[in-house]
Amino acid sequence: MPLTEWRDTKETLHRYAQIVGKIRLAASARCNHWWNVPFHVTGRGITTRPMRQVDENLIFTIDFDFVDHRLVIATLDGEERSFPLPGHSVASFHDATLAALAALGIHVPIALPRPFDLPDTGRPFAEDTEHATYDPVAANRYWRVLSQVATTLEEFAAGYSGKRSPIHHFWHTFDIAHSRFSGRQIDQPRQTDPVTREAYSREVISFGFWFGDDTFAEPAFYSYTAPEPTGLAGEPLSPASAQWLARGDSHLAVLRYDAARGETDPRAAVLAFYESAYRAGAGRAGWDVTALACPGGITDPVLRL
Template structure:
């Protein structure tokens, strides 16, 4: 089934645990990978079984992979060594210990600089978090299935543009999957902007993606935003009719609820329609050269 149901309340406990598992592995990736522009070195990528950190290291290298088919965490090294352990029946503290031990067993002594959750309501340090210990395999597998389906839609959307475009990647800090287009014009940022934000938004962007819901918005949804947000953005129309502009801090998101997309006659086409309308809204208001950035593939689709 394309876009199976995923109500947040049904898997909230598993999501809270899994999110912390992802953050632990993601912080290893942050520590062990060379910096890429806009932090593109940090996110996970999708595989046919789950998620991968991609190779890390120097002379020898290793990967951390989540297998959501067999529900394993696997560390593999270019020396031929590998170790894996089950994701089920583990607290966050247990996962934290097992992962660091697994890395040490293949020759990597890794130290996570800030071993606490990022931007989560409960900031209990990973090493002592025994409270988050729910992992329902069915929910973890469905999470990955949806990520894979959404990633292919985002790949199709990405292919409609000649703009500089990020990979389709899964951010472990916010647990969303996204792709970002750039105008190649530097963005004007306030003097007080932190270094992380300054690197992420050094140039004008229009980002599109999907997230599973959180404490602020309690259901899964597709989204898009333009940064910096141009004047009059929310006056631009969105399509389909179920899409809307919603406040997000000092700016706005274009938003299409996952269940609205699922309920349409053609969910894939509906999502692509939404993403295109949100992109055109941002590009028009920000003064991007829409025609020169449009791939002939997109022009053909628009012409019908």
């Protein structure tokens, strides 16, 4: 999945996702660590999951279908509106999405209707005619990779009995992730922005996959521990091609996608990478790894026998 081969489609699709994601943000009940906000992977693409506001809106979902390449908005009573994904700029996608919602009687005000944490954050979605590339082959491959990573993360997540996140696709950073928490509350500086404060209000080790961006121009699996314990970057990682990369004052464990695909058993290599990164962070941070273990997804010690 070389970034250079689908960068234009990715940049357009990322902004499509942010439009729908901000609708999800506005129409869902807030959940700890923003877990109400991300998308989930489906058998045809990604979904917002059912949502509504506190007013009289119908319960509805918005799905990206990367098989037939359509945006599908459906209500609980069976009404549906959809339109093709190819052929749209970000501006026309924004307008078509709001028009489809209105046709179903759904009205969701989008707070700050412009990109979040992207280079053009000052430009409203409704004015972005620059990003207008949608390659169906690339979009389908993106979803297929997401699906493979999601099932691998689900397998890895099953081994932890503590508080953990779902496997979800964040539209602001365009990565898919799973997080494990120790329960320890983290005091943060008062000037820390509210998005970061909620995301990192508890000690966490996160695991995920991103498709590459201007700062790291290739797809890769990753993990980090926050706050980072002393000596983390000196811990071993598996497989041998994995490495620690400096990221400001902290470090990121990285396994490049192409390196994982080059292993004899790519899935096993990714699982080993996540496990090694977890043990590095949990060990250095003093987590009770044995007590939090959940081998095979089973917490009852009798059932493990």
